[in-house]
Amino acid sequence: MATKLKRGFIKIEAELCKGCYLCTSVCPLNLISVSDSLNQKGYYPAQYNEKGIEIENHLCKGCALCAIICPDIAIEVYRG
Amino acid sequence: MGKKILLRGSHVIAEAAVRAGCRFYFGYPITPQNELTEYMANALASLSDGVFIQSESELAAINMVIGVSMTGRRVMTSSSSPGISLKQEGISYLSGQELPAVIINTMRGGPGLGNIAPAQGDYLQATRGGGHGDYRTIVLAPASGQELADLTRMAFEYADRYRMPVIILGDGMMSQMMEPVIFPDPIDPKSLPQKPWVLDGAEGRPSRIIKSLILDTSAMEEHNWKLFRKYEVIDREVPEMEQFLTDDAHLAVIAYGTASRIAKGAIKRVREMGLKVGLLRPKTLWPFPKRKLLEMSRTITNFLVFEMSTGQMLEDVKLSLEGRRKIHFYGRPGGIISTPDEIAKVINNVYFKEGLERE
Amino acid sequence: MKKIFGRPKSLKDVVFHYCPGCGHSIVHRLIAEIIDELNIRGKVIGVPPAGCAVLAYNYFDIDMGEAPHGRGAAVATGLKRSLPDRIVFTYQGDGDIAAIGTAETIHAANRGENITVVFINNGVYGMTGGQMAPTTIIGQISTTTPGGRNKDRDGVPIDLSEMLAITNGTVYIERTAVDSPKNVIRTKKAIAKAFRVQMAGLGFSLVEVLSPCPTNLKMSPVQANEWIGSKMTTYFPLKVIKDTVGKL
Numbered sequence: 001m002a003t004k005l006k007r008g009f010i011k012i013e014a015e016l017c018k019g020c021y022l023c024t025s026v027c028p029l030n031l032i033s034v035s036d037s038l039n040q041k042g043y044y045p046a047q048y049n050e051k052g053i054e055i056e057n058h059l060c061k062g063c064a065l066c067a068i069i070c071p072d073i074a075i076e077v078y079r080g
Numbered sequence: 081m082g083k084k085i086l087l088r089g090s091h092v093i094a095e096a097a098v099r100a101g102c103r104f105y106f107g108y109p110i111t112p113q114n115e116l117t118e119y120m121a122n123a124l125a126s127l128s129d130g131v132f133i134q135s136e137s138e139l140a141a142i143n144m145v146i147g148v149s150m151t152g153r154r155v156m157t158s159s160s161s162p163g164i165s166l167k168q169e170g171i172s173y174l175s176g177q178e179l180p181a182v183i184i185n186t187m188r189g190g191p192g193l194g195n196i197a198p199a200q201g202d203y204l205q206a207t208r209g210g211g212h213g214d215y216r217t218i219v220l221a222p223a224s225g226q227e228l229a230d231l232t233r234m235a236f237e238y239a240d241r242y243r244m245p246v247i248i249l250g251d252g253m254m255s256q257m258m259e260p261v262i263f264p265d266p267i268d269p270k271s272l273p274q275k276p277w278v279l280d281g282a283e284g285r286p287s288r289i290i291k292s293l294i295l296d297t298s299a300m301e302e303h304n305w306k307l308f309r310k311y312e313v314i315d316r317e318v319p320e321m322e323q324f325l326t327d328d329a330h331l332a333v334i335a336y337g338t339a340s341r342i343a344k345g346a347i348k349r350v351r352e353m354g355l356k357v358g359l360l361r362p363k364t365l366w367p368f369p370k371r372k373l374l375e376m377s378r379t380i381t382n383f384l385v386f387e388m389s390t391g392q393m394l395e396d397v398k399l400s401l402e403g404r405r406k407i408h409f410y411g412r413p414g415g416i417i418s419t420p421d422e423i424a425k426v427i428n429n430v431y432f433k434e435g436l437e438r439e
Numbered sequence: 440m441k442k443i444f445g446r447p448k449s450l451k452d453v454v455f456h457y458c459p460g461c462g463h464s465i466v467h468r469l470i471a472e473i474i475d476e477l478n479i480r481g482k483v484i485g486v487p488p489a490g491c492a493v494l495a496y497n498y499f500d501i502d503m504g505e506a507p508h509g510r511g512a513a514v515a516t517g518l519k520r521s522l523p524d525r526i527v528f529t530y531q532g533d534g535d536i537a538a539i540g541t542a543e544t545i546h547a548a549n550r551g552e553n554i555t556v557v558f559i560n561n562g563v564y565g566m567t568g569g570q571m572a573p574t575t576i577i578g579q580i581s582t583t584t585p586g587g588r589n590k591d592r593d594g595v596p597i598d599l600s601e602m603l604a605i606t607n608g609t610v611y612i613e614r615t616a617v618d619s620p621k622n623v624i625r626t627k628k629a630i631a632k633a634f635r636v637q638m639a640g641l642g643f644s645l646v647e648v649l650s651p652c653p654t655n656l657k658m659s660p661v662q663a664n665e666w667i668g669s670k671m672t673t674y675f676p677l678k679v680i681k682d683t684v685g686k687l
Contacts, residue, residue, distance in 0.1 A: 009440075018459035020653075020660035026620055043459070055440070065620040067444040071464030072455055080440035104521065129522045135513070136546040143543065147517020150504040155517070175505050279502040279518070283481025283527045289496040291505035420684035 007063020008053055008079040010048050021045030023075060025067035029059050032066060045073075053079075056070035082263045083287050089255040090115035093184055095247065096101040096232035097156050101269035102182070103153040104131045106141035108130065109153045110163045111196040111209035112252035113186035117158065129269070138163035142170030150290050153279035154236050154269060158184035160252075161194060161202050164210075171245050172211030175307070176292025180239035180246075182232070183217075183431050188250040189415035195366025198252035198338055206247050207366040214304050216311050218246040218318060219365040221336040222285075227249045233264060233362070240272075242314055249365060251388070253338040253417065284397055314367055321369035321374070325351065326358030330436040331382040334360045334373075334397055338417070343421030350427050354439035355383035365393065377405045382434050384408045386423060388416070393407030406434065447471035451500045457673045462650025465522050465617045466559060469627040470530070471499060473634055483526045484518055485509045488535040491566045492559070495530055509540025512547035515554045527639055528555040534564050535564020537573040537599040544599070549607030549642045555633045556645040558600070561652040562671060572596040572609050581655070596674050600647045604681035610642035612680040616649035616672070618664035625677075636686045643666035649675055 012023075017039060023046050024032045035047040047078075050058050062079030087095065091391075094116050097105070105120040124130030135141040141157045148155040159167065164185045174181050187202050189195035207217045218238050220231040228250065235246040240264070279288055294300040324344060326332055335343040340361040345395050347357050358377060360383075377383075383405060385394045390413050397407055410426045412418050431438075446452075446567045449471040454635050474480050479502055489508035496503035506514035511529035514549035519527040536544050536558050542593040547554065563581055564626040576598050578587040588596075611633060615626040626648050633644035647673055651663035658666060 008443075016454065020460035021550045022460060022660050022664070025661045063444060064444045068620040069465070069622050071448075071457065071459075071461055071470055073464075073470075075444070076442060077444035078440045079443045104517070106517070112630035133516070133520070133550070136542055139510075140513045140543050140546065143506065144517040146506065146513040147504070147519075148521045149513075149517075151521040153520060153521055169507050170510075173505075177505065279484050279504050280522055281482040281484060282502050283502070287500050288502050289504075291496065291503075293493060294507060359526075429459075 002027065005031050006061050006079055007036045007054060008060045008077060009050060010047055010066060010078070013074045014039045014045040014047070015041070016072045017043060018072055019045060020071060021046060022069045022071070026065045026069050027061045028065065029062065030056035033062055062078055084262055084267070085262050086258055087225065087234045088258050089225060089228050089422065090186070091119045092228040092261050093250070094119035094123060094231040094233050097182065097236070099263055099266040100154060100233045100236040101268055101272055102156050102236065103127060103129050104152040104153060106133050106135045106139055106144040106157050106164060106209060108135055109136045110160045110290070111189060113158055113160050113184070113255055115255065116184065116186070116249065122127060127336065137168070137358060138166040142167040142343035145175060145181050146170060146179060146336060148414070149181050150279045154240070154272070154273040156182045156184065158186070160188045161190050164202060164205065168211035171217060172209070172213050172215065172247040173292055174214060175215035175217065176249045177290050179290070179376040180243055180245040182235045182239055182246050182248070184248045184250065185260045186255045187414070188248065194246045195415050196252065198417060199338060199386065199415050200251060200339060200388040201392070201413060202291070203365060203387070203389065206249050207383040212329070215307060216366055217244060218242070218314065220248050221363055221365050222244065222248065222254060223337050223340045223361060225257065225261045227256065227363070229261050229263055230350040237316065242310060249337065251338050304321065318364055319367045319369040319372065320363040320365060321372050324359040324361065326360060326376060326380065328356050329358035329380050330356045331384060331427070332360045332376060333384045333386055334393070335386040336362050336365060336393065339386050342418050342420055342423055343386050346427055349424040351357055354438070355427065355431050356437070357431070368396045368400065370396070373397065375404070377401055380410065382406050382430065382436065384410060384427060384430055386410050389413045392420060441525050447475045447528060449474040449500050450498055453497055457491060458654045460651055460653045460663060461491070461560060462617045462626040462652070463559065463648060464647065465623055466557065466626065466650065467498055468647055469623070469630060470557065472627065473631045474501065477634060478629070479526055483528070484522070486515050486518070486527070486529040487499055488531040489629055490532040490535055492530060492532065493566070509535050509538070510543055511535060511540060512554070512556065513543040516547050516552050517552070519552060519554050521542070526558060526634060528634070530557045531559065532565070533558070533560045533562065533572040533574045537597050537601065541599070545603065546607070548603045548645070549606045549608045550575070550608065551642045553637055553642060555637045555638055557630060559650050560647050560675065561650045563652050564656045565655055567653045574675070576671060589631070598675070600680050603645060608643050609645065609681060610683045611636045611644040614647040614649070614675060614680060616677055618649065618651060618667040622677070632687055636684055639687065641684050647675070649677070
């Protein structure tokens, strides 16, 4: 009996990010870190580390804790 | 048109407001205008769409007025001098937000707690904005029971037409006097035209904002000039002044409200003695009837300003006459009510001191 | 794959001016989500405060009317008495509601006005640069309490929500926070319940939200949230302060 695990991914809109890094502190799987390139506002935005990995191999479960705490609605969450 | 009713001044204002379609009143008790508040409590309780709240302060009342006015309905508050001071913040906001409202000030002795007797010490407060910022409010000065009814009706119409607060400047004497009054027919508030700017929930339309905050300085400047242009239009359309026995007058008394009633009595007395004296009675204190006054100064050489204060309308008279004629002043502040005889003596003294001709 | 989290419709497509990590942004989003979910955009009228959120009307796509500083509860009273079937809420900071606006707040509550008050408590006056607020805690440094708030000079922090619970006019008062995702979810539930209390015509409801002001606390957003969780909640415990309506 194989149950399909929920997998998810997030999109962080770098230009909306103000570098508060609350998302990095709440992700239970440490999938968000700080980018080393500035956005237009002059912040180092948060970045999601699973870009380029196949979704079946994502650790992200789409719990959305990052999006819930993000003040600037810079994160969209997808789950399937 | 109704029949003649004998009614106390405070009650006249309240009845006139209800008949103008006002269904919202917020106020706090203060002598000498409590009869107005109490009348509104009764009148609005008996109307299914009436709302009366005795607010916790005059400050709360003017803010409740702001809330109702945002929804486009006719609304009124009233107080007396110290309470009107509390409302200045709200009146400034109403002006910046361009919201209609009617505010009744039944003036009493001041400054500070003052006393409860009639006075005219709030003229500058009413006509110079009173609160902060570059604004004016229309100020109406009734001088009889009938005018309390008529000008209260006009106040609501001006407030709606020009989208601004309108003040009725009465005093303790006006409010307690009983005179026969004929009221106009009542207006059903539902028959009043819909206002296109109100807040009532953005169902089926874009959302609206009513505010006075304009952080961009160029936009703020434009808003201030927009208000100014509105006031210029009002200055052309609204000023009103009664002329009493001025056609052949050498001297005119200038007075408003209760002071004008006393002055009329004095003028009748001195006319019997052959003095050519008349009365000029502004009915609108802002906009002040300055052009009419200037016109009168072609034939009238002396003006005697009589106020129940130390001289406030006096400043507007001086500004209007631009130094062309002699201006005299007689004032009794603190709640003193002069007699016609007393004013007749004052007129006499000025008349003879100036060497004016008698019949 | 489907999108399970995005921008609510009742927020205009405008970037928030609030500081990084500011709680206002979160609560704005929660209120907009609630308005979407209850489908009441066409019936809501909001009253913003004076303070950083004075520009709330730039964000919410609903009718909004400005009140003078602190007078939100009185303006909301006028709005609700004129339009009893609309949903009227105020959004006020700690100075707005518990300093300059205390009388209007207490009396609207005492009259049982059927409005909803969202009280953003960040323990400081943000917009004016970080002065003491009525809810600044003892020892907390602000620009007008440079040595820390002192009980003898400045009094103790005011627990307005507990005071309002005493009057019969209030029916639902809860204190929450937005310092963690769990608390953000709790805050949304509380504000949604407060709106439903109003929609059921039950009386005055208020939700106090402990919210971070990292700029004036002079901390990072993560530190500010930790401060709320460990220090601020000792003065302002998170709990249902009053609930006479039960499950709604």
